[in-house]
Amino acid sequence: MTNAMTRDNLAQIRETIKTTALACGRNPLGIQLVAVSKRFPSERIKEAMAAGQLLFGENYLQEAQGKISELGPGPRFHFIGHLQSNKAKVAAEIFQMIETIDRAKLALALERHLAALNRGMDGLIQVNIGREPQKSGVLPEECATLLEELLPLTHLRIRGLMCIPPFAADPEQSRPHFSKLRKLALELQARNLLPQGRPPELSMGMSDDYPVAIQEGATLIRIGTSIFGSRPPTISKP
Numbered sequence: 176m177t178n179a180m181t182r183d184n185l186a187q188i189r190e191t192i193k194t195t196a197l198a199c200g201r202n203p204l205g206i207q208l209v210a211v212s213k214r215f216p217s218e219r220i221k222e223a224m225a226a227g228q229l230l231f232g233e234n235y236l237q238e239a240q241g242k243i244s245e246l247g248p249g250p251r252f253h254f255i256g257h258l259q260s261n262k263a264k265v266a267a268e269i270f271q272m273i274e275t276i277d278r279a280k281l282a283l284a285l286e287r288h289l290a291a292l293n294r295g296m297d298g299l300i301q302v303n304i305g306r307e308p309q310k311s312g313v314l315p316e317e318c319a320t321l322l323e324e325l326l327p328l329t330h331l332r333i334r335g336l337m338c339i340p341p342f343a344a345d346p347e348q349s350r351p352h353f354s355k356l357r358k359l360a361l362e363l364q365a366r367n368l369l370p371q372g373r374p375p376e377l378s379m380g381m382s383d384d385y386p387v388a389i390q391e392g393a394t395l396i397r398i399g400t401s402i403f404g405s406r407p408p409t410i411s412k413p
């Protein structure tokens with residue numbers, strides 16, 4: 176029964192991605208859905224995989240490590256939580272992308288471990304777009320300095336920006352934050368601080384506001400609740 180629910184939820188989200196993108200003149204293929212599976216056991220990830228979803232987001236390293244080794248090859252994972260530099264080795268081994276790089280120390284630690292593994296990995300800079308004191312991420316005006324410092328890295332490739340705007344009951348309140356993130360990314364790209372030749376990656380939008388994020392240029396949307404239902408307080412095995 177949950178199987179069918181997960182499948183229906185995914186189908187509905189894919190349809191919303193498509194119609195929203197087409198309505199604002201975007202190619203739906205330019206938007207990747209990251210299914211946020213945090214606190215759900217790997218059985219739930221398998222359900223989503225059976226429905227064709229192969230990209231997932233996790234924000235607790237140890238939990239992700241367990242699930243990724245249980246699941247084996249097939250699914251890809253983005254890290255979307257706070258990462259300590261002393262956990263960079265494991266992160267460098269198991270993820271396809273770290274979306275939450277917020278300091279040079281972490282990026283340099285990842286680079287060192289990736290070099291040892293002879294592995295490339297994509298990264299995004301997490302921007303504290305709403306300037307909230309309790310939130311991680313660099314302030315918009317700090318992005319250029321951080322990116323300059325990371326330009327020499329050869330294994331960790333910074334592809335764009337990620338944000339979690341302030342909580343808002345009305346998704347329209349996220350719009351100015353999303354728009355600001357997009358403008359910032361384009362500005363950084365024009366200054367040669369982000370890769371040329373294709374639009375920078377913009378990871379923005381969650382269950383409640385992803386259509387707005389798509390209208391404002393999101394290339395990655397991170398959706399948990401609308402796919403898997405409300406999260407259990409801690410990871411549980413059936």
Ligand SMILES: *Cc1c(COP(=O)(O)O)cnc(C)c1O
Pocket residue numbers: 211213234255256339381382383397398399400401
């Ligand atoms: C949990 C989480 C999400 C998913 O949130 P939902 O509201 O459940 O879609 C997205 N991004 C980050 C960084 C998260 O931690």
